[in-house]
Amino acid sequence: MDVANANLGFLSSPSAPIPTYKAQGFDKMIADTKPDEVKPMTINKVRCKAIINTVNKTGKKVRVTFNYQYAPHKTRLIKGGEEVIGQVNSVHFEWALNTSHGADYFRRWHRDTRNAGGPLVHKSTHHFDLINFWLLSHPVSVMAQGGLMFYGREKAEKRCITEFYCRAPGSEVAKKDPFALHLEEHEQLLRKMYVEAEHEDSYYQDQSVFGDGISNKDTMGVLVKYASGAFSTYSLTAYAPWEGFRAIFNGTKWRLELVVVEQSYVNSAGEQGAEGALQKCTVTLRPLFKKLREFEVEGGLGGHGGGDPVLLNDLFGGNVGEDQFGRAADHVDGAKGILTGICANKSLRTEGVVQVKDVLDLKY
Known part of the structure; x- marks a missing residue:
């Protein structure tokens, strides 16, 4: 090999249990695990500048994957x-x-x-x-x-789509939508990872691509x-x-x-x-x-x-x-x-x- x-x-198959942390425990995770490689970047110029300043100040290295x-x-x-x-x-x-x-x-x-x-x-x-x-x-x-130009309710209505839903579970409309993601069909990966954890973070992965708020x-x-x-x-x-x-x-x-x-x-x-x-x-x-x-x-x-x-x-x-x-x-x-x-x-x-x-x- x-x-x-x-x-x-x-x-994928560690010999020892890997500690897990929730999002609010990110700083504790860094302090506990002391990683050798840090691989972040960000989404805006303010945070990007903060990363650059931190690298210049500390002399530490950042790897972007x-x-x-x-x-x-x-x-x-x-x-x-x-x-x-x-x-x-x-x-x-x-x-x-x-x-x-x-x-x-x-x-x-x-x-x-x-x-x-x-x-x-x-x-x-x-x-x-x-x-x-x-x-x-x-x-x-x-x-x-x-x-x-394609997703979202407004564009769907212009293409004469008249039936809508928020999320796929229990929706008859979703059953007819080829874009719908049915989490229950993926027992190990999606249902356990997302559906059973929704109470933790309100992370919904199965929303309609033709919904509002996009x-x-x-x-x-x-x-x-x-x-x-x-x-x-x-x-x-x-x-x-x-x-x-x-x-x-x-x-x-x-x-x-x-x-x-x-x-x-x-x-x-x-x-x-x-x-x-x-x-x-x-x-x-x-x-x-x-x-x-x-x-x-x-x-x-x-x-x-x-x-x-x-x-x-x-x-x-x-x-x-x-x-x-x-x-x-x-x-x-x-x-x-x-x-x-x-x-x-x-x-x-x-x-x-x-x-x-x-x-x-x-x-x-």
């Missing part, structure tokens, strides 16, 4: 590849969340943007980090458009300018008929096109390793004045296209040597990832271009 799998086995970087088919895409495709001048990145996974962002606590920063922070941070990673650069300006956007487009001179166009759709992404890189020597189909996943409703599992990855290289080349790339084993085991090994595997790809993200990398989403949210409110340094100047 290799180190990655050994660590996964340890984490961007597991997408560790997936083999994402790691090697552009890293070190400038000699192949030349200087990258533009990126088009389209991410599709399907009607199973995408709906999760409108059933649960993060349907309210105030709780998690909306999909542009809660989800897209991983995507923006990938672009930073691929380009070896950081964002300098952001402009965004978007709206709640402030998230489900359709978004973002234009980002980078310090390298490149720019990216990014889009996120949370109700697509398929799950995956398309990434196109226009370089001075080649055009690289990546199409990735991923396995759909509902939070805690299936095997954890199924989350983001790679189903198909096709790479097309289109050189200037030469014949195109097309080939398929295999992913690794484990969640997020094989990224999770590699990340866990990096965190807990001991001395694993220097990472040639430089994937270990710190608080600055985390800030670069969330700042794109934070600035995009500001742009949505102001309908203008947002300069990243005006929101939080990291002084690169």
Whole structure:
């Protein structure tokens, strides 16, 4: 058994009981357990600045776990590849969340943007980090458009939907709704984890995606300018008929096109390793004045296209040597990832271009 799998086995089947803490006991958990690695980031500039100030004051380290970087088919895409495709001048990145996974962002606590920063922070941070990673650069300006165009009661009524419910249990309407999440069908994972704990935190995971009180956007487009001179166009759709992404890189020597189909996943409703599992990855290289080349790339084993085991090994595997790809993200990398989403949210409110340094100047 290799180190990655050994660590996964340890984490899933510990030899000693693991102490548990409720949310209000977070500080006690840190004091009791004295963790070697802290892996947070946050959802707004005030908290982000507080993390950066704390790192500077204490000299301690923060690790941000961007597991997408560790997936083999994402790691090697552009890293070190400038000699192949030349200087990258533009990126088009389209991410599709399907009607199973995408709906999760409108059933649960993060349907309210105030709780998690909306999909542009809660989800897209991983995507923006990938672009930073691929380009070896950081964002300098952001402009965004978007709206709640599919989910929510108002949009449903415009599509002539007339029957509504709040939560799935006991609802005849929910039985006819393909978006409904029926917790009772998942005995071990969902019912015990959520239903039987609702009295603790009032966390309802099975709300209607066509209910009231949804402030998230489900359709978004973002234009980002980078310090390298490149720019990216990014889009996120949370109700697509398929799950995956398309990434196109226009370089001075080649055009690289990546199409990735991923396995759909509902939070805690299936095997954890199924989350983001790679189903198909096709790479097309289109050189200037030469014949195109097309080939398929295999992913690794484990969640997020094989990224999770590699990340866990990096965190807990001991001395694993220097990472040639430089994937270990710190608080600055985390800030670069969330700042794109934070600035995009500001742009949505102001309908203008947002300069990243005006929101939080990291002084690169």
